[in-house]
Amino acid sequence: MSIKAMDFSLRINPSICFTQNPPKPSSKLRFLTVRCSLPLTSDDAATGLAERPWKVADARLVLEDGSFWKAKSFGASGTQVGEVVFNTSLTGYQEILTDPSYAGQFVLMTNPHIGNTGVNFDDEESRQCFLAGLVIRSLSITTSNWRCAETLGDYLAERNIMGIYDVDTRAITRRLRQDGSLIGVLSTEQSRSDEELLEMSRSWDIVGIDLISGVTCNAPYEWVDKTKSDWDFNSNGRDQETYRVVAYDFGIKHNILRRLASYGCKITVVPSTWPAAETLKVKPDGVLFSNGPGDPSAVPYAVETVKEILGKVPVFGICMGHQLLGQALGGKTFKMKFGHHGGNHPVCNLINGRVEISAQNHNYAVDPASLPEGVEVTHVNLNDGSCAGLAYPALNVMSLQYHPEASPGPHDSDCAFREFIELMKSTKQAA
Numbered sequence: 218m219s220i221k222a223m224d225f226s227l228r229i230n231p232s233i234c235f236t237q238n239p240p241k242p243s244s245k246l247r248f249l250t251v252r253c254s255l256p257l258t259s260d261d262a263a264t265g266l267a268e269r270p271w272k273v274a275d276a277r278l279v280l281e282d283g284s285f286w287k288a289k290s291f292g293a294s295g296t297q298v299g300e301v302v303f304n305t306s307l308t309g310y311q312e313i314l315t316d317p318s319y320a321g322q323f324v325l326m327t328n329p330h331i332g333n334t335g336v337n338f339d340d341e342e343s344r345q346c347f348l349a350g351l352v353i354r355s356l357s358i359t360t361s362n363w364r365c366a367e368t369l370g371d372y373l374a375e376r377n378i379m380g381i382y383d384v385d386t387r388a389i390t391r392r393l394r395q396d397g398s399l400i401g402v403l404s405t406e407q408s409r410s411d412e413e414l415l416e417m418s419r420s421w422d423i424v425g426i427d428l429i430s431g432v433t434c435n436a437p438y439e440w441v442d443k444t445k446s447d448w449d450f451n452s453n454g455r456d457q458e459t460y461r462v463v464a465y466d467f468g469i470k471h472n473i474l475r476r477l478a479s480y481g482c483k484i485t486v487v488p489s490t491w492p493a494a495e496t497l498k499v500k501p502d503g504v505l506f507s508n509g510p511g512d513p514s515a516v517p518y519a520v521e522t523v524k525e526i527l528g529k530v531p532v533f534g535i536c537m538g539h540q541l542l543g544q545a546l547g548g549k550t551f552k553m554k555f556g557h558h559g560g561n562h563p564v565c566n567l568i569n570g571r572v573e574i575s576a577q578n579h580n581y582a583v584d585p586a587s588l589p590e591g592v593e594v595t596h597v598n599l600n601d602g603s604c605a606g607l608a609y610p611a612l613n614v615m616s617l618q619y620h621p622e623a624s625p626g627p628h629d630s631d632c633a634f635r636e637f638i639e640l641m642k643s644t645k646q647a648a
């Protein structure tokens with residue numbers, strides 16, 4: 218079949234992955250995405266015969282199932298072990314990189330095109346990046362955004378975080394969906410053998426480790442920042458009153474604090490080991506138990522703190538905070554097959570029957586069957602029916618397994634902050 222020159226134009230798009238079999242031209246074809254991929258050998262580099270504008274694969278990701286993935290490195294170099302999880306968010310990679318709940322994990326983005334907006338000063342969700350590394354399909358060759366202050370590669374290198382690109386993220390995602398989360402080792406060190414890296418991946422486990430102690434703050438501090446007015450999409454219905462809240466930092470995301478402040482809370486953030494007695498001494502109107510990394514069963518001290526506070530003031534648990542509440546109420550948590558990480562999870566709010574599209578990031582969940590009588594499941598994840606929210610009205614408890622603060626993600630669940638205000642208000646009035 219012949220193709221007339223006018224029948225198609227050539228569009229270079231470096232973000233689209235290349236296959237061995239490019240699409241067959243047809244007379245209807247208007248756009249053909251082209252990016253070539255030639256087999257590279259180390260001889261080419263040594264002889265200098267083949268000069269190429271791109272670099273040779275210089276990193277390996279080795280998964281505990283025995284699979285090896287050649288990739289190109291950006292950011293920091295070295296060798297790092299972690300659990301590989303995939304995130305389906307289309308936007309917000311900077312908020313994901315700075316979400317402390319990813320400590321100990323490699324985040325693999327299913328969106329193939331990452332880095333295009335660079336990084337900026339406003340989208341940090343914590344004081345540093347705690348994740349093990351970033352795995353992406355295509356690293357944008359340009360950055361373009363009015364807020365961009367730096368490229369993604371420079372940002373990661375400065376923070377000593379490893380990243381890899383040009384790796385088949387779809388194939389790894391399918392593997393994780395089928396077999397569950399896997400431990401992996403990422404290395405740029407040629408001196409380490411494949412066998413050594415595989416052995417490393419098989420001798421490390423994320424289960425049972427207290428990752429919270431590595432991300433929490435060292436001392437209490439006051440939080441004052443609100444959501445900037447330009448970005449506040451939901452400023453109606455605020456209470457005139459100020460509510461005093463103590464927020465336990467198990468790896469807290471800044472936007473939880475910004476949203477609470479915007480709803481009129483005066484917040485003291487405290488470390489994960491802060492004694493319950495000290496919290497109760499300041500007579501807060503409410504206590505927030507934050508999100509945080511890792512296995513909720515590995516932090517019994519945090520469950521004890523939650524137990525001591527339960528029933529004395531209204532409490533709101535988010536993600537890890539929800540799991541700790543579940544345990545403190547007598548329930549059990551379990552590790553899910555590959556968890557939920559992304560900004561497109563439908564959740565049914567059983568109280569009002571509405572469906573919220575939510576931002577999620579968790580590998581563990583509360584088993585609703587293990588909960589005692591009186592504890593209500595208020596939200597259900599519609600993808601798999603897992604428990605997404607709890608309430609125990611007798612003790613003024615509410616919790617969500619996902620992220621009402623978004624960052625990144627949809628804002629459908631922002632009303633949860635309003636509900637926490639109402640809970641504090643009605644408890645205050647009843648006192």
Ligand SMILES: NC(=O)CC[C@H](N)C(=O)O
Nearest residue numbers: 508509511536537580581
């Ligand atoms: N975002 C979070 O708080 C994560 C909770 C917990 N670390 C999990 O993976 O389930």
